[in-house]
Amino acid sequence: REREKREGRERGTHREAERERRRETEREKREEREAERERDERETERERKRDKQRERREREKRDTHTERGRERDRERGEREKRERGEREAHTERQRERGEERQRERRERRERQREREMRERQRERERETSREREEREKRETHTQREAERETGREERERKER
DSSP: OHHHHHHHHHHHHHHHHHHHHHHHHHHHHHHHHHHHHHHHHHHHHHHHHHHHHHHHHHHHHHHHOSHHHHHHHHHHHHHHHHHHHHHHHHHHHHHHHHHHHHHHHHHHHHHHHHHHHHHHHHHHHHHHHHHHHHHHHHHHHHHHHHHHHHHHHHHHHHHO
16 A cells, blocks of 8 residues: 555656646747747838838939939930930941941852853863864874875886
């Protein structure tokens, strides 16, 4: 019986300690959540203040954006228009230069082709004139040969 009592008491203190630990961890978690919530509130407050300041600055900007702002806008518009015109003129000049270079290259190629054709033609003419000379030489040679042959035949006939 004594032992059972003691064990019961020990179990009771054990359960009590367990409950105490659980209460402690729940309290820590609660405190943590509370601190987190406070941090979030501070952050949202800071964000709200920042937003308010930004809105105020933007409003002031809009308010001061009167005649002076419109004047600046007009000047910027004119400047952009002028720059756009200059850019377009520049690209037009570049395009014209590109076309000019292309045309020059085409003309150079054409002249080169014509030169090569004339050169080939002259070569063919030289070739044909050389061939003609050789043919005439051969012909005169065979003609002389034939004349000599007929002359020999004549002589032989006379001798007979």
